[in-house]
Amino acid sequence: MSVMQKPETIERHTMAVLVDNESGVLARIIGLFSGRGYNIESLTVAEVDHNEHLSRITIVTTGSPMVIEQIKALLTKLVPVHKVVDITVAGPSVERELALIKVRSTGEKRVEALRLNEAFRGRIMDTTLESFVFELTGDPGKIDAFVELMRPLGLVDVARTGVAAIARGPEGM
């Protein structure tokens, strides 16, 4: 339609946000996305400095370049936010995710699940005679691949943390 904006390319960005760990801070960030219809692919948060009560939030989002720029500006504007870094554009970075994966099977399928877990360098966190809980860390693509492989082998549950990301090299954010 002539009156609408032309569709732009959609990019995936990972942002690191350092915030005061106070009540409502996560609601502010989530509200900022939901109120404008922006996407959150994953979001992780935990306090990283107990003396200063600072939490680090890692958000993976998708949007047009203009939307990504908006998201960064809007996050920066929030009162409890100390710093926002777009990890995707800031330079080389490491992105990791942890997953706990429950598989229930016996016989050949159980053996195959165990073998694949070794190939993916997963750890076994719990086992019964008919089930495993595997722990896997890696980039989200590796975890996606492992989950797909487990599906025919008796996949029961997946718990994923979402991405934690940090820049390579000696500099802090």
Add this chain to the structure above:
Amino acid sequence: MSQTMTGAEIVLKALKDQGVEVIFGYPGGAVLPIYDEIFKQNHIKHVLVRHEQGAAHAAEGYARSTGKPGVLLVTSGPGATNAVTGLQDALMDSIPIICISGQVGTFLIGTDAFQEADTVGITRPCTKHNWLVKDANDLAKAMHQAFQVATTGRPGPVLVDIPKNVQMSPGVYVPAREAKRKSYNPQTRGDLSDIRKAVELIEKAERPIFYTGGGVINSGPNATRLLREFARATGFPVTSTLMGLGAYPASDKQWLGMLGMHGSYEANLAMHGCDVMINIGARFDDRITGRLDAFSPGSKKIHVDIDPSSINKAVRADVGIIGDCAVVLEDMLRIWKSGGSKIQKGAVKDWWKQIAGWRAIDCFRYAPSETTIKPQYALQRLQAAIEKKDFYITTEVGQHQMWAAQFLKFEEPNRWMTSGGLGTMGYGVPAAIGVQMAHPKSLVIDVAGEASFLMTMQEMSTAVQYRLPVKIFILNNERLGMVRQWQQLLHGERYSSSYSEALPDFVKLAEAFGCKGIRAEKPEELDGAIAEMLAYDGPVIFDCMVEKHENCFPMIPSGKGHHEMLLGEAETEGAIDAAGAMLV
């Protein structure tokens, strides 16, 4: 030495230390301890409104007309939810107001207690920041931070929610200087290399225009002074948004009038045809830009804004400068002067010739009438009667608001209070009360429509109680005029619910409130009636019966560009297509 006092005492002390003189509010169970402290002191005057929305708009009117923050005090539950419209209004128009709300006791939160609402949850998206203070020892800090956040950076509303038991518990008071937070540091100084790039564009501009907004007014008197100095030194034309009226004097020959949907023909065509647009403190609102892909297609755009998220939000800036308008203008003017104060003299002269051609269209002309009062005529007569006076204008929302923007002339900033972003009908009466509280000797007029007036008219009772001589100038067309205009132009003249069949007699209503009521029905009565209104030392409701079917022109239909402006009725046939109707 830090002092220990009750939460309610901390609130009052913080307000006093912040220089607050007036608060607007309404008591209730969850704020009684604070009201008790108000009773015991004489520094801060409390104005009892008749509805909490009124308290918020009054605080806005106070803030807009003084440049100082406005404060309101409301109780929990419905008190807070009633204030929400005013908070969102202040958020969209960048008005610093501080809302203090009572909350049920901390031990009752989450139990569906009487008059409980999740106030911080409800107001999170309609405030710049909010606080739920669960410990009286954190209260002074939250109060001071509330003022800091509301008044710095892009100003806006904040809310401090205080449970009743916290108001009654002892806590330590800390002064403002000990309450700063590390995480909040809005940028005020623009990047100098960007400002140099902007100056280069200005030096080479052949068809330049200053497009200014509410940011200039929020930035304070220095920004206004610098804008005037810069505009006069360059000789460039100036237009402004609805929010920015008064920053540049309306009587100046470089003033093109307001731009946008109902702005002047010359301002909109100059925006469309310019080669360098200098946006100072405006945000490319959809009522300004019209259709985005047709907006000023050939121009380089300089955008100065204190809010980083305003830049590149709607329109991509060629030079985006994050900073306070006054600080950036000062740097810009200095750099431009040190480079020899260059402009493209010949080209700018030709540009003015082109603008003169657009001006000659006389876009605000209307068909006069000898039998009925045209709303435009009423405002022209009002303007003639007040132009030598020290006046402040508030408005409601709709046709009358646009006509007021077109026909009233503002020479100074902070004189024009209108709900621009949110478009809140009912804004004008309480806003006028807030303005009059701040300027007791000045003339304060709410230019209203009869429908908007009915939304918050209970505040006339407040005006009477505090002897605030506000004048409510109602352009009464017995219609929801702007709705009716859109229905005529967009919805096949099907006037669905845009007609009030049971309007009160506004003269009798005025008398019932203890105000003066005046009615004018014929053009020849108008001057005398306006003089009577202005001479009366008390609140007046002026019922100006105007032409019922007058449309507001010029108009950029939604979905169209600036160059597709309609000048009058003759051009409206089929002007708005279905895609445009969707964009309303």
